[in-house]
Amino acid sequence: MFSKPSLTTFFLLLSSRAFQLADPEANALRLSPAKTACSDLRIADSGDHSSWATPECIVCPRSAAQVASVLQTITATGAPFAIRSGGHSPNLGWSNIEGGVLIDLSRINEITYNPLSTNVVVGTGNRWGAVYSALEAHGRTAVGGRVSPVGVGGFLLGGGLSHVSNEYGLGCDNVVDYEVVLANGTIVNANTNSHSELYWALKGGTSNFGVITRFTLKTVPMSKIWGGVITYNATQAEAVIDAIYTYQTEHISDLKSAISVQFILGAGVVLVTLMYAQSISSSPVAFAPFDSLPYNFYTTTVDMHKDMYQDILSIATDTSEKIAKYQGAALIFVAQTISPTMTAGSAKTGGNALGLPQNTNMMWVNFAAAWELPADDDAVAKACKYGIQKISRTARAKGLSRDYLFMNDAGEDQDVLGSYGSENRAGLRKVAREVDPEGVFQILETGGFKL
């Protein structure tokens, strides 16, 4: 359907469109061949070689109107493209692209709090740290990422698991309105009253429908918190996994509580905390040696069960031992406890596309591996995937397996949208056909899971 793009054509067409816009900021649209100019633009941001790529050109729109112009040009020229909000995805071709157009949304970074509605309008290019800082003065916070550098856009479009999800549900279920630029350049607002099917689809359907420029989010009250990190020796791993089980059976109903447990099981693994005592906007040269560790993600979902949890730990230990032979390799097994209240809220806010089991205590298991050498990419990924599949198989044999895969922890070759169930997948396809009949986001956009 789309022929091979000519970059020159793309440049010329986009430049002419940008200058024709009735947008006072049109001239501020940044456009550059990645290799020659715009030194302040980020080519590879997540710091891991698994997502390094060199786009032919990077565009940095400041408004929905400019995004519309970019998408019209992309559609007209058939240029492959990738979308970046926070740039936190480790998957190649998601928030970066080899040889195509990278739409870097970091300049769409508005944060406007409305004290009357207590909603906040957040540009997709923000990171959660900025959103939290802006809301702190109002005694509020948002249902956002658990670490501050994670981007707003990818997090919310993948569902979004927050420190406050036990009480307020997933991030996507706290989105009141999406400002979306469709492939044909139309700008629409999706909410419960307008484009309500698209509103539903965006809650878990990621980049299959358009570029989201702004999110209107509910905020929740927040003042001081209590918290910290305890470090146990790996010899206590079995006791810790039992403690997770006890927490989930006895204490998770205390909605103010949240836990996130990371098992770093490989021998000789070191946790490195980096701190730079000065306000800087990017990682200093001094930390560059830490920037080149790639990582991958794999996920599965199981029902809460004491013995199953021990099985997961044992499979994680095996996987960790298997990858230990690769230089610098370490496996992090993240045990994410999901309570019935976390998933119950969506019905009140228009539903979501995730197809989540209801009234269920679950664990969303995440394997995240880090290693050093590009030559080991495939071997490490294969071992991690095997481990996750073994957990699924074991859970299935015990009747404890769930189809659902949490997008934000998933490997690029996992069938996340299929895991939402055939009805929901068909619903997502229907919405995509309506808002993007030419399939621009299916064919030209390289990132995300496709329908």
Ligand SMILES: Cc1cc2nc3c(=O)[nH]c(=O)nc-3n(C[C@H](O)[C@H](O)[C@H](O)COP(=O)(O)OP(=O)(O)OC[C@H]3O[C@@H](n4cnc5c(N)ncnc54)[C@H](O)[C@@H]3O)c2cc1C
């Ligand atoms: C260290 C770390 C901690 C994490 N913590 C959490 C956590 O606590 N909870 C959680 O739920 N997840 C977490 N994640 C996963 C994270 O939410 C996802 O990787 C998410 O995609 C990152 O958002 P981003 O904006 O930085 O994504 P990007 O890397 O910029 O984009 C990822 C993909 O999302 C799509 N996308 C992004 N923005 C848009 C847009 N505006 N319009 C259309 N499509 C878009 C594109 O397909 C893009 O390829 C974590 C990841 C890491 C690496």
